[in-house]
Structure formats: structure tokens, C-alpha cells
Amino acid sequence: MSFFRRSPWILHYDGSSCNGCDIEVLACLTPLYDVERFGVVNTGNPKHADILLVTGSVNERNVEIVENLYRQMPDPKVVVAVGACACSGGIFARAYNVQGGIDRVVPVDVYVPGCAARPERIIDGVVQGIAALEGKRAAMAAGRRRGALRPQSGSQPAGAA
Amino acid sequence: MKRTIVPLGPQHPVLPEPLVLDLVLEDERVVDAVPTIGYIHRGLEAMVEKVEYTEMGFVAERICGICSFMHGMGFCASIEDIMGVEVPERARWLRLVWAELSRIQSHLLWLGLGSDAFGFENLFMHCWRMREEILDIFEATTGGRIIFSVNRIGGVKRDIADSELAGIAERLRALGERFAEIARVFRADPSIHHRLAGVGVLPAGEALAAGAVGPMARASGLATDTRLLGTHGYDRLDFEPVVEAGGDCLARVLVRLREVEQSIDLIRQLVDRMPKGDGQPIETRVRGLPDGETFMRLEQPRGEVVYYLKANGTKYLERFRARTPTFANIPAMISLVRGHDLADVPNIILTIDPCISCTER
Amino acid sequence: MDGERFLARVAAYRADGWRLSVINTTAVLPSDELPQGAFDISWSFALGTRLEHLRERVVPGEEVPSVSPSFPSAFLYENEMRELFGVDVTGIAVDLRGQLYRTATRVPFSPGAIRRRLEATGRLGDGARHAAKPQPRPTTEAGA
């Protein structure tokens, strides 16, 4: 897998999911799918994560947490929404405590469909996330060469300039 | 002594799910724990206002992605009870096959997470690899790995051919042999015993007072198992509830180990005793609107679940309530962490096998 | 409701070794007889294969005594009753002070809140919804 420029570190956060997508994310780490062989590492610390993987929708209470995690991640960073819930609120979109997909709070780069999302699709989503990450890094580097590095952005995606 | 409050969660060291406990500590010792939930609260029960009863089963399945099948089954059985629908013989047997497979799947998942929590990553991987075999069976028989939507009000959507059922029984027999090796590690490994034996002891009397259910109660010597009611067709199977006397974290692991073996045996019985022949009816057509109420109980992997449904002769139910096993087990868990060292808290929490999305709905 | 008599019956269940299985609340929408709506609350107890229920109908503002003297574990149900439904439960063993769920809508299952949601979907007055009195079969052991 030579096109993997480096090994992305993933931070997984479970919004108000039903567990289905979470378990599938976890299943990606286990022997049948084993994403670690591609160098993908699951971390619990946002300060050294590259990809934020969110399952489940945002509700009243976890909205700050998703925001917080995203803010703490270093640039460049990518957000992957896993499952129908994270993409749009899914089957729960009409429930009173659900606000919708996570793109309500943070910019999403890759949407992974499915209810539950299948492990193959999640892995594919991460691979696309890596491409997006590379793109952002290149843009940042170009910006730096021009001496126009933007200050560390708050909740804006980096390298969008 | 000075008291410190340590928040545990929501982004969790041991659970993929956001459970939050405010632990009140004196030095390293936990003196109290205050739960806050709500991070996964969706308001699922209120969706009966907007979703017709015929479709609500799909929402019920998504109460939780681990017990998904059982939630769908419980919902459909509740409506069938209210409407007096007779479910075809074959469908009842098939539901039990999937239900027991779900139990194996859930316990393997938990045994994996558990071993990861007490520092045994290798065992985690082994458990989850075995779990994939169960998911394979799910996928072959229903098309889904996690959420199958195979339950219908009045029966099931798909049949499993007799030959396929025999194949499943055979696969499970082989799985059981490999599981025995893993079970041996759980039972004999000194480092596991060191972490779990004597930790978080829940005496039988307390378990009863706290309303504990499922493996949690059975590990404390209470022979409660909703399957003993004989409903849903369990009366046609021979089994004894798995009971351990220890009441500690280790006993809770042992109960689940034995329940995997028990479920494998139950599926063998199901396949043996099921009336043979493909092409039997699997679904009763349901007409009309439900009117009335019911309490429906079912033994999920984590224990007794109680559904309460109230219908009023319209398309929309008046009330749908699911009291899931974790909800019943949280009070016992809170009393358990009191008096323990902070470092033991993760193990205690994990051994109740909490499912937060069930609890909050 | 008669609090004392109710608590005595709960205590009898405890003394006989029953387990508190579930406390369930159902909101009853406002009607001519019940201008503020009401709550149908059932306490379910399990022993062996049996499941029995106590049931009360209370109006908003009416005090419901906590069953925690007999079943301390009831605190989760009772906090939920107060937070999600707005039932006035008194004497909860562990009072979480409205911090259990923290929902977007305050008391989302109260008669008023349900009414507002139904109005919004244009389905208020749909059939016999919420008008019916509780039916006298609360002690069924449901089975498929």
C-alpha cells in the first residue's frame, strides 16, 4: 500500500449512535479486517489524532464534545462521518433530542453511508480521509512556502485557503 | 480526608460508549459515584408519535446495535400479543435461533472488551475473531451483520433452509471446540484471576434489592432468567439457568463463558427439534389496528428487558417503553464501585456489561 | 393517590422477596375531565415467573412518594419520571437534580409537550388517542 504516505491516527467518538456503527468501527481493528496493517492507529487523545471518526448523530448534550474534540486536533485534520446517523441523523432525525448529522457542528470531509456502515465501507472512508488529509497538508505546505500560513484555525478546516 | 471528584467519561478509557460517572474519591478510594447519562439520549420512545406501529419495529431495532435482533423481536411480540396474532410455528423457532446466536455474539463481544480492559489484548482479538463467524451466519441468513430487520409483526421475513440450519449447527459445534480453548484461558490464567477474583462482590441479597438482572444477578447466585417463563417458545428447550455463587467480577465472566456454551447447545436443540421441511409458512398477515396494552419480557444477553406498549386503536402507539437490562443494573453497579480503588472501577463497570445506548434510548 | 397505603403495599412486595422490575409512566393528554392531563404510573414487581403491577393515576403537581424506602434502586426510574415527565416524586434516595438526561425539550414526555408535538404534526385528536382510561388487565404475564 505504497500510496499511504504515512499512518493516520484516528480518534473515534460515539455521538448518539445505537452502537451498531461503533461496533463496526471496532470490528475494523480486529483480525478479520485489521486496519492496523495499513498503519491506521486508534488513539484516545485528540491532540495527536489526524482523523476524527464520528458515529451517531449530535444531540443536545454531546454537541460541545464533538466541537471540543475537533478543536483540539492539530491541523491538518479530517472528519469522517460513519453511518446514516452521523451523516444526517438517520432514522433518528425526527427524534426530539437529535439535532442532525455531525456536519451541523464540524465540517465533514467524508460521508460513509449505511445503517450500520459495513467495515469495508468504513475502511474505504478512512482511505478517502487520508487522501483528503494529504490534500490539506499539501495546501498548507504551499501556503507556508508563500509565507502566508494562516493562524491555527479554530473550527475551520485548515488548508481550505 | 479531602474529597476529590474525578469525572469518568464521556470519552472513555474502557468503553466505546459515553457513560459518565462522577467518582467521589477519598485518596484512591471511591466513596460515591453519581451517574449522568444523556449523551446518547435520542428520544426514541417518543418516536411512536411520528412513526406508525408497523414501522416502529425498525426503530426499536436501533435501540441498540448489539441486541438489535432481540429488540425487534420484543417489539413485534408485544404487538402480536396485543392484537392476538398467532405466529407460525416455523417463525417462532427461527426467532429463537437468531436470538441465541445474538447472545453468543454479544457475549463474545463482551468477553473481548473485558479482556482488553484487564490488559489482555491478545484475548480480545481472539474473541472478536470468533464473533465474526457468528456475524457471517447472520449475514448469510439475513443479509445484515448488525441490524437485520428480519422480524415482522406476525412472523419473520426470511426462512432458513433445513440444510443451512444443519450447517449452522455444525459450524457452531466447531466454534464451540475453539471456544473451549479460550474459555480455558479465562478460567485458568492467574493474571486474570488476580484482577477479577474477589473484586466488586455483589451478595445475593443486595443483587435482589438493587433489582439486578441477567448475568449480573446470576453471578450472585440468583437463578433469574426470563427464558424460564417459557414464553416465545423457550418451553420447548431443555436448559438450566447458569448460576455462579461468587458474586465478584470473575463470577460474572464465568457466567458469560458458560452461557456461550449454553446457547450453542440451545441452538443444537432448536435445529434438532424444529419441524423439518422447507417452504412452511413464516409470516401471518396482520390486519387492523392494535388496541390495548402489554408488558412483554425477554431475556437479552444482558438480562431481562421489559417492553411496555400501549395502543389505542390508531396507527400510532400511545406509549412505547423499553426498560433495558443495563438500566436495571446501574444501581447495583453504583453500589459496587463504592469502597473500591479507582483502578478497579473500570473492571467493575465493565463486568456489568453496560450498554448505554440501550439505557438512554 | 393515597401515599401511605401505596407505600405499605410496596413494602409488602419487598418483604415477600419481590424485585422491582420497572416503573413506567404514560402521559394522558389534557381533556375535558382532565384539563391538565395526567400520568398513569405503574410499578411492576417480579418474583419467579410472576409479574405484578400497582397502578395509579395522578395529575400534574400531585405528589408521588418515592418507593426508595423499600427499593433504593428505584432512584433511576424516579429521577427519570421527574426529568422526562415532570412527575413530582418526593423523597428520592439519590436525587440527581435534573442532571440525568439534560434533554433539548424540558420534560419531553409531559402531557403538554406531547400535545405540542402532536399539534405540530397535525395529528392531535387522532382517533381515541390518550382519552382512554387505563384498562383493567395490568397483571397479565405477556407471552407470545
Ligand code: SF4
Ligand atoms: S447508522 Fe444505523 S447502525 Fe449506525 S448508529 Fe445509526 S442507527 Fe445505529
